[in-house]
Amino acid sequence: MIPRLNRISLRHWMATALLSLLPTLSLAADKLGYPEKEELTFGFIKLTDMAPLAVAYEKGFxxxxxxxxxxxxxxNWKVLLDGVIDGQLDGAHMLxxxxxxxxxxLGTQAHIITPFSMDLNGNGITVSNAIWDKMKPHLAMQPxxxxxxxxxxxxxxxVVDEYRAEGKPFNMGMVFPVSTHNYELRYWLAAGGIHPGFYAPHxxxxxxxxxxxxxxxxxPPxxxxxxxxxxxxxxxCVGEPWNQQAVFKGIGVPVVTDYEIWKNNPEKVFGLTAEFAEKYPNTTVRLTRALIRAAQWLDANDNANRPEAVKILAKSQYxxxxxxxxxxxxxxxFEYEKGDKRSVPDFNVFFRYYATYPYYSDAIWYxxxxxxxxxxxxxxxxxxxxDLAKQVYRPDIYAQAAQSLIAEGTVQAADFPDFANEKGFRAPxxxxxxxxxxxxxxxNAYINQFAIGLKQGDKL
Structure with missing residues (x-):
């Protein structure tokens, strides 16, 4: 009796057979180095910005x-991080x-790196219908x-002042203490004179x-x-589709997107342990190549592939x-109040504006x-x-992946930073x-600008 091949084994066999028949692919593999580890498990949270992983899988990248x-x-994000640290996951969609x-x-100690930034923007802040009704008198209106x-x-x-005067706590949710959502919500609140509170781990x-x-x-999102x-x-404050879900359910109103809080802000990254990258360098470069191609596909031709991407993401496994x-x-x-749908072409950005490049300055903002x-x-x-940004963000791995794709003609050099001169810091x-x-x-000069928040010399 011939044993039944599982799905991964069968696909592995078919791909190996194909490689043996195509010398050009074999030559490319030799130049890059074959992957040291071929079977991989990646984790993600059910958010639309995990799309590069789903697309890289579904499109065969x-x-x-x-x-x-x-x-x-x-x-949740803690389970995901723990899975990467203990080796149950080889890498993951991460905050x-x-x-x-x-x-x-800060929390669990482990040297995690990222060679790939997964997207820009993609979050929103939503309030309940009751809070929205209380906010409305304080809003400027269009004709x-x-x-x-x-x-x-x-x-x-x-509204917050009213609750506090009545002795009611004003409770809001975010997805994780070191999430973009936490910092964006805090940034928005503090910019409006509302103190979001301090941590004191010491x-x-x-x-x-x-x-x-x-x-x-x-x-959890x-x-x-x-x-x-x-x-x-x-x-x-959460990523999509959980702001739009509130609109569809008629239970809340998204009041602001993170694109409006900080235009083209970095959002998720692909994270893996430094140990993994050192042990499996070819695998790390190759998975980065696949993710770059997926991001490019997601933004190609003015988002022409997005309807197909939405069908992929709507699957229960994503x-x-x-x-x-x-x-x-x-x-x-993006739909704010029910029926108030506005054009926000850059709400989700996966490739343009050098979205996938792991800039040190992005790390430093966090x-x-x-x-x-x-x-x-x-x-x-x-x-x-x-120093910490350079320990974690790895544009060297990214550049190796991107340059190999450019050399093959798979992508265009104009779509990437000038690697020969790039220092890793965006313009102000x-x-x-x-x-x-x-x-x-x-x-430090940046931190000292804010009226609310710790500055140089401050300690709780």
Whole structure:
């Protein structure tokens, strides 16, 4: 009796047979180096920005690299990180703050790196219908009766003040203490004069609620709408499709996108251990090649492939939300109040604007927010920020992957930074909701700009 091949083994056999028949592919593999580890398991959370992983799998980009990948949804960000650290997962879709926090020992200690930034933008802040009704009198309106955007937290401040005067805590949700969502929600609140609270890990306080006027706590992304509907939280910051889900269910209103808080902000990364990258360097470069190709496909021809991407993401093994809910943001629009759908072509960016390049300055922004809100307890010199960013963000691996794709003619050099001269720092960024300027080469000067938050010399 001939044993039945499982799916991965069969695909592995077919790809190996194909390689033996195609000398050009064999030559390319020799030049790059064959993958040292071929069968891989990657983790993700059910969010639309895991799309590069799903696309690399479904379009065969992983297999083109001789990689036979299993994608596994994870219960939450902690479980996902633990899986990468203990080796159950070879890599994962991660919050950009996770590799940085783990490497510095904030929470679980482990040296995690990223050779690939997965996307720009993609998040929103949603409030319940009751809170939205209280915000409306404080909003500027267009002639058609719809709110002027962006909506600042200035309109939420009187509502928070009212709750506090009545002795009611104003509770909001975010997905993880070192998530982009936590820092974006804090940034938006603080820009409107609402204190989101401090952490004090040196005192054993990881609540993030010291001196807080709005109390932020962790809720897993898919549970956000139901948690708000139950009244446990009054609003939240999360990635898609969980803001649009609130609109479809009629339980809340997304008031601002992260594109409006910080235009073209870095969002998720692909994370793996430094040990994995050192042990399997060819595998690491090849998985990065596959992800670059997936990101390019997602943004190609002015997002022409997005409807197909939405069909992929709607599958139960990926995001598992309705096609219409995912398409509401993935295809270049975003719906705020029901019926108030606006064009936001860059709500999800996967490739353009050098989205996939792991800039040191992106890493440093996250570190400045960790310091601003007390997760980093003590002052650090600018050089500390530079050194940690370079430990975690690996543009050298990215450049090797991209340059090999350019040499093959698979991608165009014009779509990437000038690798010969790139230093890893974006030009000073000006598109923030509070008009602050972020220069990654001056982290302490940046931190000192803010009225709310720790500055140089401050300690709780």
């Amino acid at each position: 992983f297999e083109d690299e001789g990689l036979y990948v299993t994608l596994e949804a994870q219960a 950009a703050g996770q590799p940085l926090a783990a490497t510095m020992g 058609d009766g719809k709110p002027v955007h962006p909506i600042k937290a200035d309109a939420l401040k009187p 005192k054993g306080d990881s609540s993030g609620q010291i001196d807080a006027e709005a109390l932020l706590s962790v809720t 898919p549970q956000m709408p139901a948690t708000m509907e139950a009244g446990t939280i009054y609003g939240y 995001v598992g939300a309705d096609y219409e809910v995912i398409a509401n943001s993935m295809t270049g629009t 570190l400045t927010q960790m310091r601003r809100w007390g997760q980093i307890s003590d002052d650090k010199p600018d050089q500390w920020y530079f 960024q000006t598109h923030f909701i509070d008009d602050k300027v972020y220069d990654g080469t001056q982290p």
